[in-house]
Amino acid sequence: xxxxxxxxxxxxLPLAAGAELITVFxxxxxxxxxxxxxxxFTGHPINAAQWVLNIISIILLPFFxxxxxxxxxxxxxxxxxxxxxxxxxxxxxxxxxxxxxxxxFRGFDKVVASGDDDANAAKLDTASERGVSISxxxxxxxxxxxxxxxLFGYARMLVRKSGLRFDNGQGKSAxxxxxxxxxxxxxxxxxxxxxxKGRMVTTLEESGF
Amino acid sequence: MLSRLKYKLxxxxxxxLPTTNVNSSTNMSAxxxxxxxxxRIETSFNILQTIGALRAHKLSAYDLQYVVLFFIGLxxxxxxxxPPVAVKIILTFLLFLGLLIPITxxxxxxxxxxxxxxxxxxSATYIPAEWRPPIMVSVLPTLETVFYGANLxxxxxxxxxxxLDVLAWLPYGVMHYGGPVVCxxxxxxxxxxxTLPCFARSFGYMNxxxxxxxxxxxxxxxxxxxxxxxxxxxxxxxGSPGGLARIDQLFGTDLYSSAFGASPxxxxxxxxxxxxxxxxxxxxxxxxxxxxxxxxxxxxFWIWWSTMYLTHHYFxxxxxxxxxxxxxxxxxxxxxxxxSQSGKSSRWQxxxxxxxxxxxAAVRSLASTRQKRRDSNVRDSxxxxxxxxQDYDYDYDDQDIPEFPDEEIxxxxxxxxxxxxLTTLAGAHRYSSTERFENPNAAAAAGSGTRFDEHDLGFxxxxxxxxxxxxxxxxxxxxxxxxxDDTFDDEDKFEDDLGASFDASNDKKKANSDKQPxxxxxxxxxxxxxxxxx
Numbered sequence: 001x002x003x004x005x006x007x008x009x010x011x012x013l014p015l016a017a018g019a020e021l022i023t024v025f026x027x028x029x030x031x032x033x034x035x036x037x038x039x040x041f042t043g044h045p046i047n048a049a050q051w052v053l054n055i056i057s058i059i060l061l062p063f064f065x066x067x068x069x070x071x072x073x074x075x076x077x078x079x080x081x082x083x084x085x086x087x088x089x090x091x092x093x094x095x096x097x098x099x100x101x102x103x104x105f106r107g108f109d110k111v112v113a114s115g116d117d118d119a120n121a122a123k124l125d126t127a128s129e130r131g132v133s134i135s136x137x138x139x140x141x142x143x144x145x146x147x148x149x150x151l152f153g154y155a156r157m158l159v160r161k162s163g164l165r166f167d168n169g170q171g172k173s174a175x176x177x178x179x180x181x182x183x184x185x186x187x188x189x190x191x192x193x194x195x196x197k198g199r200m201v202t203t204l205e206e207s208g209f
Numbered sequence: 210m211l212s213r214l215k216y217k218l219x220x221x222x223x224x225x226l227p228t229t230n231v232n233s234s235t236n237m238s239a240x241x242x243x244x245x246x247x248x249r250i251e252t253s254f255n256i257l258q259t260i261g262a263l264r265a266h267k268l269s270a271y272d273l274q275y276v277v278l279f280f281i282g283l284x285x286x287x288x289x290x291x292p293p294v295a296v297k298i299i300l301t302f303l304l305f306l307g308l309l310i311p312i313t314x315x316x317x318x319x320x321x322x323x324x325x326x327x328x329x330x331x332s333a334t335y336i337p338a339e340w341r342p343p344i345m346v347s348v349l350p351t352l353e354t355v356f357y358g359a360n361l362x363x364x365x366x367x368x369x370x371x372x373l374d375v376l377a378w379l380p381y382g383v384m385h386y387g388g389p390v391v392c393x394x395x396x397x398x399x400x401x402x403x404t405l406p407c408f409a410r411s412f413g414y415m416n417x418x419x420x421x422x423x424x425x426x427x428x429x430x431x432x433x434x435x436x437x438x439x440x441x442x443x444x445x446x447x448g449s450p451g452g453l454a455r456i457d458q459l460f461g462t463d464l465y466s467s468a469f470g471a472s473p474x475x476x477x478x479x480x481x482x483x484x485x486x487x488x489x490x491x492x493x494x495x496x497x498x499x500x501x502x503x504x505x506x507x508x509x510f511w512i513w514w515s516t517m518y519l520t521h522h523y524f525x526x527x528x529x530x531x532x533x534x535x536x537x538x539x540x541x542x543x544x545x546x547x548x549s550q551s552g553k554s555s556r557w558q559x560x561x562x563x564x565x566x567x568x569x570a571a572v573r574s575l576a577s578t579r580q581k582r583r584d585s586n587v588r589d590s591x592x593x594x595x596x597x598x599q600d601y602d603y604d605y606d607d608q609d610i611p612e613f614p615d616e617e618i619x620x621x622x623x624x625x626x627x628x629x630x631l632t633t634l635a636g637a638h639r640y641s642s643t644e645r646f647e648n649p650n651a652a653a654a655a656g657s658g659t660r661f662d663e664h665d666l667g668f669x670x671x672x673x674x675x676x677x678x679x680x681x682x683x684x685x686x687x688x689x690x691x692x693x694d695d696t697f698d699d700e701d702k703f704e705d706d707l708g709a710s711f712d713a714s715n716d717k718k719k720a721n722s723d724k725q726p727x728x729x730x731x732x733x734x735x736x737x738x739x740x741x742x743x
Contacts, residue, residue: 014567021535021539025532032524038365039359039364044365044368050358053358101355104354104355112347123441125441126347129347133352133355137355137356
């Protein structure tokens with residue numbers, strides 16, 4: 001059956017491989033927060049949105065490192081938590097990207113125009129450069145969206161493999177498991193939404209035949 | 210060389226008959242198979258040996274890499290003006306001669322991607338401008354600001370002093386160039402055999418891909434923006450040392466100004482190979498020295514800072530380089546890279562090589578805890594069986610995944626006996642303990658590739674003789690000259706008639722081990738699942 005949640009990363013790699021790759025990419029991206037906050041020392045001014053983005057990145061960096069370990073060790077619950085965090089982070093990132101691109105492209109032509117005072121000098125082909133930039137941005141955002149699907153698919157596979165349900169948690173993680181899997185139980189359940197709809201019948205008499 | 214080393218772990222080739230060595234003084238039966246150690250280095254100068262290996266070589270999809278490398282080399286040699294034609298011909302001849310002599314080919318063959326990268330990089334300056342795509346000046350700063358909120362390179366280079374200059378120069382101008390050599394040495398000595406060729410190939414292909422991207426998607430580095438603003442760039446412009454000019458001033462030299470001024474790829478900001486080098490080294494070194502990984506990570510962060518401080522790269526370039534290096538490393542790790550074994554600190558301690566299986570969860574435990582677990586499982590290895598049986602195929606259907614391992618395994622009366630060291634490695638559980646005891650020949654065949662414990666396997670003089678007799682019979686009848694690849698093509702089939710085909714395939718593997726191709730599709734899967742290394 002066709003499903004929007006992929007079973008293979010890019011169509012041919014196991015989801016475990018895709019999840020590991022995506023997590024490493026995430027870690028590398030989150031490192032930007034450290035360099036952004038170094039502006040405290042260099043005295044370069046940054047605005048409020050940049051502060052928020054950098055702080056979010058720094059907070060998420062250790063979490064992503066932990067997530068990498070969990071992904072490699074195939075621990076279901078941390079991976080489920082990680083895929084939810086990744087989803088929220090992606091949504092926040094899309095919002096930031098839209099905000100920053102609007103502000104950037106508003107000032108872009110002015111910046112280019114102020115660059116060359118000489119009227120005879122060759123002008124930069126801003127239209128084509130802007131086209132390239134925008135298509136790269138869109139491609140990256142689409143890849144992030146796809147990564148999110150891959151992570152959820154991987155998490156779901158681990159949950160089903162280890163037989164976890166929202167109501168069978170044990171010990172310390174029982175509450176976490178209830179919250180994480182109880183939000184959309186039919187997504188995590190083996191067999192999906194169709195599971196449990198039929199009546200289990202073992203004998204002919206029972207079936208009313 | 211990698212695969213040549215790898216297949217040393219398989220049973221001895223057909224020409225080398227295993228010899229029994231009965232130690233009469235201790236009155237203990239000890240059978241050892243004479244085979245070259247896997248850490249052996251080729252010392253032969255005999256060209257005929259390479260030609261023989263080539264004739265026995267079966268073509269596979271992996272051989273396409275040499276076709277690609279050949280065309281890249283041909284393009285570079287033809288496009289470059291600088292060395293005279295005679296010199297080009299002599300160098301090419303020397304390369305092919307080096308590839309034929311075994312002692313040099315073991316180095317040159319894995320180094321071919323690196324050589325391809327170096328040739329392409331140095332001859333890139335001769336590529337005519339009209340063949341090249343237009344240079345992007347504003348794309349990278351745009352992407353950086355859009356994704357990270359600010360131009361991190363401008364942010365970090367806005368305050369300059371000479372202490373920071375030196376701090377940035379150390380990794381960027383010195384350690385970066387020595388890094389691959391130091392990493393190669395460390396990996397060769399302390400890693401498992403086969404790690405260095407894997408590193409060499411990964412390094413070469415990473416750089417080759419990086420330079421190809423730089424040539425097809427040329428971008429101006431930050432120093433260009435600092436110098437010229439957003440004015441259009443063209444290929445006649447020469448490179449700039451960026452912040453390294455201050456180092457030249459400080460030391461009174463002209464090293465970096467002249468080197469970067471004559472750079473063959475001036476507008477190759479994306480992806481950053483400084484980042485790629487450091488990330489790849491970090492990953493390989495962390496693979497060999499897992500405990501030191503924070504140190505290697507620190508080096509990556511340091512060199513990232515220095516590239517931005519010296520206005521050589523935008524942050525997005527560093528991300529590009531890191532993504533490239535990560536992808537290359539993970540592909541290498543899942544397919545070719547031998548894993549490090551706990552408790553072994555140098556290449557000379559390795560008796561066999563394991564490859565990483567993507568589908569198996571990584572287990573990080575120290576040698577001592579692993580040993581403890583092994584000991585405790587001698588009595589109750591069924592739990593261990595359970596944990597290993599969780600290794601399902603990923604291509605499952607929602608309806609038919611078994612939730613728990615098969616019941617029969619728990620009921621197996623011989624399981625506790627066969628516990629201990631035998632079932633601990635991935636792949637070993639493919640052999641049920643019953644088979645192992647009832648069919649000592651098969652067990653010995655499975656175990657003889659590496660080290661086997663004759664007591665665990667029920668291996669004694671009687672069935673050792675039996676085993677060697679079977680082997681001799683196989684050789685006489687030339688039974689295992691048949692191609693065994695088809696056995697493994699269908700994974701389900703492989704799972705189903707494991708008992709039947711596995712023994713035979715092991716014997717066939719033995720026969721084929723002397724003429725294995727350099728790369729063969731799917732061998733990692735087969736090795737990690739198919740053969741037992743204990």
